[in-house]
Amino acid sequence: MTRFAFLIEPPFCDRMSDGTVTGCDVELARTVLALAGAEDFQPAETEFAQLLPGLVDGRWRMTTGLFATAERRRLAAFSRPIWALPDGLLVRKGNPLRLTGYRSLARTPGSILAVVRDQIQHRSAVALGVPQDRIQVFETYASAASAILNGRAQAYASVARAHGGFIDGAGALDLEVVTIGAAEKEPAFGAFAFNLDDDAFRQAVDEALGAYLGSLQHRAMMKGYGFSDADIDLVA
Numbered sequence: 001m002t003r004f005a006f007l008i009e010p011p012f013c014d015r016m017s018d019g020t021v022t023g024c025d026v027e028l029a030r031t032v033l034a035l036a037g038a039e040d041f042q043p044a045e046t047e048f049a050q051l052l053p054g055l056v057d058g059r060w061r062m063t064t065g066l067f068a069t070a071e072r073r074r075l076a077a078f079s080r081p082i083w084a085l086p087d088g089l090l091v092r093k094g095n096p097l098r099l100t101g102y103r104s105l106a107r108t109p110g111s112i113l114a115v116v117r118d119q120i121q122h123r124s125a126v127a128l129g130v131p132q133d134r135i136q137v138f139e140t141y142a143s144a145a146s147a148i149l150n151g152r153a154q155a156y157a158s159v160a161r162a163h164g165g166f167i168d169g170a171g172a173l174d175l176e177v178v179t180i181g182a183a184e185k186e187p188a189f190g191a192f193a194f195n196l197d198d199d200a201f202r203q204a205v206d207e208a209l210g211a212y213l214g215s216l217q218h219r220a221m222m223k224g225y226g227f228s229d230a231d232i233d234l235v236a
Contacts, residue, residue, distance in 0.1 A: 001039075001040045001042050002033055002038040002039065002040060002041055002042065002061055002062065003042045003043075003044045003059065003060035003061055003062075004026070004029050004033075004041060004042065004043050004044065004060060004061070004062050004063070004064070005043075005044050005045075005046050005050075005051050005054050005055075005059070005060040005062070005063040005064065006021065006023070006025065006026060006043055006044070006045060006046070006063070006064045007045065007046060007047060007048055007051070007064065007140070007141070008045070008140070008141060008142065009023075009064075009141050009158075009162050009165070009166075010023060010162070010165030010166055010168070010169045011023055011024055011161065011162075011164075011165035011168075011225035011226055012024055012025040012026075012064060012065060012161075012162065012165070013025050013026050013043075013064050014026075014165075014169065015045070021043040021045075023225070024083075024221065024222055024224075024225040024227070025064045025065050025082070025192075026043060026064075027221055028082060028212075028218075028221070029041070029062065029064075029192065031208075031212060031217075031221075032205055032208035032209050032212055033062075033205065033208070035208035035211065035212060036201075036204040036205050036207070036208040037204070038201075038204075038205075044059070044060050046059075047117075047139050047140060048116050048117060048118055048119060048139075048140075049117045049118045049139065051063045051064070051066065051193065052066075052072060052075045052076050052193065055075070055076050055193060055194065055195045056075060056076075056195065058195070061194065061195065061198065061201065062192055062193070062194055062201075062205070063076075063192060063193040063194075064192070065082050065083060065190035065191060065192060066078070066190055066191065066192075066193050067120045067188050067189070067190055068081075068189065068190070068191045068193075069120060072193070075196070076193040076194060076195065076196060077193070077194045077195070077196050077198070077199065077202050078191040078192065078193055078194070078202075079191045079192040079193075079194070079202060079205055079206050079209060080191060080206050080209050080210065080213075080235070081189035081190065081191050081234075081235045082190060082191055082192060082209065082213070082235060083189070083190050083227070083231070083234075083235060084187045084188065084189045084190070084231070084234040084235060085159045085160065085161050085187055085188065085190065085231075086159075086160050086179055086180055086181075086182070086185070086186075086187040086188075087102075087121055087124065087157060087158070087159060087160060087179075087180040087185055087188075088157075088158065088159065088160025088161075088162075088163050088164075088177045088178060088179045088180055089101070089105070089155040089156065089157055089163075089177070089178040089180065090144075090145060090148055090155065090156040090158070090163040090166070090167075090175055090176075090177060091148065091154065091155050091156075091175065091176060091177075091178055092148060092149075092154075092174060092175060092176075093173065093174050093175060093176050094176070095176060095178060096154075097111060097154055097155075099111075099154075099155055099178055100178065100180075100181075100184075101128070101178070101180040101181065101184045101185070102124060102125050102128035102129065102130055102157070102180065102184065102185070103128050103129055103184060105125075105130055105154075105155055106125075106128065106129035106130045106131070107129075108154075110134075111134065111154045111155065112134050112135070112136055112147075112152065112153040112154055112155075113125055113130055113134060113135050113136070113153060113154070113155050113156070113157055114135075114136050114138055114144040114145075114147045114148065114152075114153035114155070114156040114157070115135060115136070115137055115138070115144065115156070115157050115158075116137070116138055116139065116140065116141060116144055116158065117137050117138065117139055119158065120188070121157035121158055122135065122137070122157075124157070124185055125157055128184065128185070136152065136153055141158070141162065141166065144156045144158075145166060145170075145175070148175060149174060149175070155178075160177055160179045160180070161226065161227075163175075163177040164177055164226065165225070165226070187234075189234075189235070192205065213232075213235055213236045214232060214233070214235075214236025218232065218236075219232055
């Protein structure tokens with residue numbers, strides 16, 4: 001059994017009304033694990049803060065894509081990159097505060113930023129000037145997005161593509177996405193994560209990724225989740 005940890009964050013991972021787990025990270029994992037000879041793919045839903053601890057204590061063998069920071073590399077090993085994406089702010093429709101990124105939010109008195117616990121956007125916000133006392137930490141995507149709708153926060157920082165997937169999937173017409181430009185923060189690479197002691201398994205997955213990324217099948221699958229050929233070329 002190969003347990004794959006995921007969280008609800010379209011278009012990367014999601015659960016359909018019939019319980020089927022889907023999303024570009026899920027489909028990519030299913031495909032490359034089959035190519036690597038791993039059997040009995042079993043998705044395991046969790047919260048973001050549990051992804052790496054679950055690898056360490058053996059609750060699962062592989063996680064959905066994460067940004068492979070130096071801090072995280074002390075806890076887990078990572079595959080080759082599977083996507084490269086910019087951050088984005090989820091805001092109310094019309095962007096009433098005229099936010100353009102972290103720095104503009106830092107300059108807006110009284111504005112509150114929502115983040116999900118342990119996601120890299122929290123650190124990015126602080127590094128770019130957002131005071132800690134104007135940051136609210138949530139456990140899930142849904143709870144952070146709800147904070148924008150109910151006015152508890154004025155922006156939610158995550159991956160811009162995740163915000164777009166949420167708006168599309170939820171029909172959240174009262175929300176929009178502000179993509180953070182490369183001049184403020186470069187797009188970052190994400191990768192599957194593995195237990196540090198499971199190196200043979202990680203290498204087998206990397207070999208499968210090397211054969212699959214950039215293929216016609218991979219491009220067709222990713223385009224279904226909103227990725228362009230230019231996006232795919234960054235990792236293929």
